[in-house]
Amino acid sequence: MQLDESRPRSVRSKLRSAACLLLTAAAPRMVQAQDPAPSPTPTNQFDLTGLFYSERIRVLEPTIRYTRISPGGRTFSGQFGFDSITGASPRGSLSSGQVQTVTSASGRRRSIAASELPTTEFSDSRFAVDAEVQQPAGPFSFTLGGHFSHESDYESRGVSGKLTVDLNHKLTALTFGGGYNSDTVSPVDGTATGLAPPGRFTGIVDNPKHVTNMLAGISQVVSRRWLVGVTGSLSTEDGYLTDPYKILSVINRTTGVPISEVSERRPDTRSRKSVQGDSVYHFTSNVLYLSYRRYWDDWGVKSHTVDGRYRIPYDESLFVEPHLRFYTQSAADFYRYGLIQGESLPSYATSDYRMAAFRSVTLGAAIGFKPSRSTSEWTLRAEYIGQFGDKSPPGAVGVQSTLDLFPTINIFSLALNYRFNR
Amino acid sequence: MRTFAAFILLCALAGGGCATVKPWDRDLLARPAMKFVTCPSLNGIDQHVYFSKEASMGGASLAGGGCGCN
């Protein structure tokens, strides 16, 4: 159904010339679209979202977002969110193949089965506030944003700014943005000394972490049906970047049985880069959303992400949107499934599976419903995320080579969004 | 960083040449579905979920805020 722009348009071009001659005296002109939005009264829009997410940990995350569009075109939006996380998270240590008892930070004792990876029970809650103001000015649009979030061991404060320029009769848009976050990591029982046995602390209560990020992007209307965009981003972090609760097992070099544990340690700087391409293509009634992101950082992690959604509307009020995402990442340079007893300690090491090499597949579907004669919208989305890693890495020693060192992670999530105007 | 700037600039120049969409052909582009992100709230949640389960971050938007989840 593509418009065939390449073949000679025999009648159409002859007709164009004929019509130009016919209408030389007075040709109907096109007027430019006028900005800003015309409504004489400001519109207030509310988004209520609830996320329920379950794997080993369970997360419940309600958020409220309020957007106000003023007659002058200025938009203000504020969002308040609350996360509640409970469950068991892998500590990073290895199982022994024998019954193992683990003492958790809060003093609870928990026995786990012989072949399972040890986990820690935890429960935490977090709240976050975000605000943003956007002001259009001719072909430009300026955005200023702020962020604050707090949980028991982490606090984050940030500001960001963005500039968008519309060019080429609004067919091209350039975006430039930057942000700065100043975070504080305050581990619950004190900051563990990296690569030292658990129980040794640095004595620092509040560890600073600074993140600077920048992005530049361009979006282009390619044809009547097709919108594409490319964005590049660069982010640098410095400060405390280690996960304070994760540990690594030190294992016997022949049997593979864990002997002792050390806290993990990550570098104190990180430089991340990514390039992402996006495409939105409108078929006769369905819309295809595709994106590809290439990411790499100086910790050795490289990843590819391919994400596709296909929106199928049934009429004005209902759509179904299946979703598929493929993700692969390479391991960080300092990722170890465990340390070998007797070998010298590396400068940095982590067993956090999120720093390992793995593949992930997301399969999901969303349903959108807009009741007739109403400006409200409901969106319900269910997704499954699977993460698959190397169950038996080549360096696995002794008993570890018989155990599953990367159990498949299955995550189910359900999100509901209700948007309405007042 | 310089490679980014060059890449973006190249796309800008290339993009400018392929813009032949006439005003009367902008019907579809005005529809709410014709955006890279159709629901910012759900997109924000997704970013947060993937950020806390993977080592990668970001892409087409600035990082919102930190959390202890990674």
Place this chain on the structure above:
Amino acid sequence: MTDVRQVEDYFVGRFAAMGGPCEVLIDADSPYRARHAVEIAEVEARRIERKFSRYLPESVVSRINASNGRLVPVDDETAQLLDYAASCYEMSDGMFDITSGVLRKAWTFDGGGRVPAADAIRDLVARVGWPRVTWKDRELTLPAGMEIDFGGIGKEYAVDRAAAIIGGEISDPCVVNFGGDLFATGPRRGGRAWRIGLEDPDHPGRTSIDRLDVSGGGVATSGDARRYVLHEGKRLGHILNPKTGWPVEDAPRSVTVFAETCSEAGTLSTLAYLRGRGAEAFLRAEGVRFRIV
């Protein structure tokens, strides 16, 4: 006088001209500019109707049709329309022919089943054929017995003219719609598209079968909705094939085309309609935005 009223956040002016309902939509907050736009449209529509309607004895077309083979000099505007008609004849391989109006004498498109006799058609077809007209140096010679009419291009031309004059006087986005052929001068404030209903051929004047988003340009529809004849269970539209004298076979119920001007949209929709079953392939090959019902 002119009926102009506010609907939601825009204005609509209505009047009757060119044998049908005419409407002008103005996306403005000033009722004065809206009224001004509607008046311009009404004045221009009536001017063109007076000048080119074959039903009015003092019109240029009636004068030409009564010329009985004599040479008729014409003014610039009529010359431009005749040049346009000549181009349309050529690019349609003779299917679009402004001398085919005489064929209407044989047909009554009232929804009934009456079809003309074969020899009546043959006699009329003998009086059709643009190549037999001498059109040169701003002078027209129409052989006796032949007639011309601008029925296929007049209304669209009037829409473009009205929109052009309005555009020269006010900058608010407008839609000029004469009997279903329209031109939008630009998107509504805030970049919103105009919502144009596509008439349901089975329920003309009542329900819309679909909604089209138009941000600018011309839109015209050719179809059999209002004027047709029922013959052997088939619906035959009122656009006649000038070579056979009969309505186009297997024509789509309705063809809507979007183009840079209403004139082009109207001509393309008529050309497509004249191709009957080949309408869709034709429009697709031309790379235009269209809807066929």
